[in-house]
Amino acid sequence: MFYGPWMTLSFLNLSRFRLCNCSSILFLQEDRLIRMNQAAELYLTQIVEKKSLVGLVTFDGNAIIQNYLTEITNSSDYSKITANLPQQALGGTSICRGIEAGFQAITSSDQRTSGSEIILLTDGEDNQISSCFEAVKHSGAIIHTIALGPQAAQELERLSTMTGGLRFYANKDLTDLINAFSGISSGSGSISEQALQLESKTLNIGGRKQITGTVPVDSTIGNDTFFVVTWTVQKPEIVLQDPKGKKYKTSDFKDDKLNIRSARLQIPGIAETGTWTYSLFNKDAKSQLLAVTVTTRARSPTTPPVIATAHMNQNTAQYPSPMIVYARVSQGFLPVLGANVTAIIEAENGHRVTLELWDNGA
Structure with a gap:
């Protein structure tokens, strides 16, 4: 995983990949760095298939391999990577250095770059991307790109086009980033192992105001279900109710350890079939952005969702x-x-x- 103005993921085969991220001074604007960390943590903890190989590279003007490829089998494996997500934005954007470090992270882990998949995400400008086009072509890697905001390098699309990857544009809110990650991951691994997105919504909620919403869960899904709430100013008051009337409150949602303003609840066992309802109350006097993301997996490996x-x-x-x-x-x-x-x-x-x-x- 590369982190910075860039985020990169590499899928080594249908069920194994590397995620790469980097940081840039532009992330100081509009809390973009926090939103990227929120999306990256959610991706790693909820969307990545088990037994995937994941690594992390941070880069700005330079690149550092934070984690070589690690097989994801339990929550401690996620923590080893999310602990290295950047906590402050630096200056400069060198996409090619980030890509080169990503290739090194793969080969140093006794894997081949050919057939790997890389996700590059940036909000920074870089007029030197073309200098590594030939190296990218010869690597055999597939590069998916996510342009975050209007300042992202214009040649990003060429990287995805020449390698057969997907390309996404994420504007300002967390929902765009999560949707992009979900779209990229949906083609890898067994359908029974893939994370399915049930809700991804970001709303600007006024001070002392409340929003409510519903999330349907049908009979084909419900395994490994997470409800995640993120905020920009202050943690809201949360109430979640399952179809049988059982309630989960704010204290049931576990705060992240990275101070990235998010809290999550994993539903024990199989989530009840039916309509779940939630309410979020903005306790702050000022308005803030509140986001709700719900992911789940197939209930049974024999019944497709x-x-x-x-x-x-x-x-x-x-x-x-x-x-x-x-x-x-x-x-x-x-x-x-x-x-x-x-x-x-x-x-x-x-x-x-x-x-x-x-x-x-x-």
Whole structure:
């Protein structure tokens, strides 16, 4: 895992990968460093498949290998990596040095770069990325890129395009980052081992105000279920209720150890089927951003969960050709009929469009 203006993950095969991160002075703006740490910790503790190989590299103008590849088998393995997430942003952005250190972390762990997957995330500018294009091509690695904010290096997309990776744009809130990580991880490992995102929502809540929400859990999921709440100013008062009326309160949510303003609750055993409800009360007099993220896994390895995937017919909009959004809702190889599907599309300037998708050819 590389951390800084960059975050990089490498998937060595279908079930093993490395995550890489780096830090930049730009993260001092708008608490971006904290949001990146929140997303990285959530990814490592809830989304990464068991028995994955994960490493961490931090870089700004230089790069340091913090963790060589480590097999993830229990919570102590996560802690070894999350403990090295950066706590302050430095200056400079050298993407190529971060990539080179990532390759070194792989090969020094007796693995090959060919077939590995790297996730690069940055909000910094770097006009020297092209200097390592040839090395990237010869490595055989697949690079997924996440551009965080408008200042991210423009050549990021070329790294993902030339290696067959995915590319994402995350604007300001934590939800964008989590959605990007979830999208990248969804193609690796057995479907029964993959983390499924049930909720990912960020809201600006006024002082002394409360929000409520619901999260449906169907009969195909419920294993390894986490509810995570993050905040920007002060920890809110939390109440979570399962479909049978059992309540979990603020004291049941475990605070993180990195001071990154997040608390999580792992539901014991299998989460109850039905509608879960939650409420968050902003105890601070000022408004703040509160985020709720819920992840789970399949209830049984023999029963595939219901999942939704989406894609566009083209990468960029070119007038007068319209962009078309496609979505697929399925359980295993079978289609799920009668589903209500809503797509939320966000432009680079932060403007969002909400579309209802119909299964009628429209």
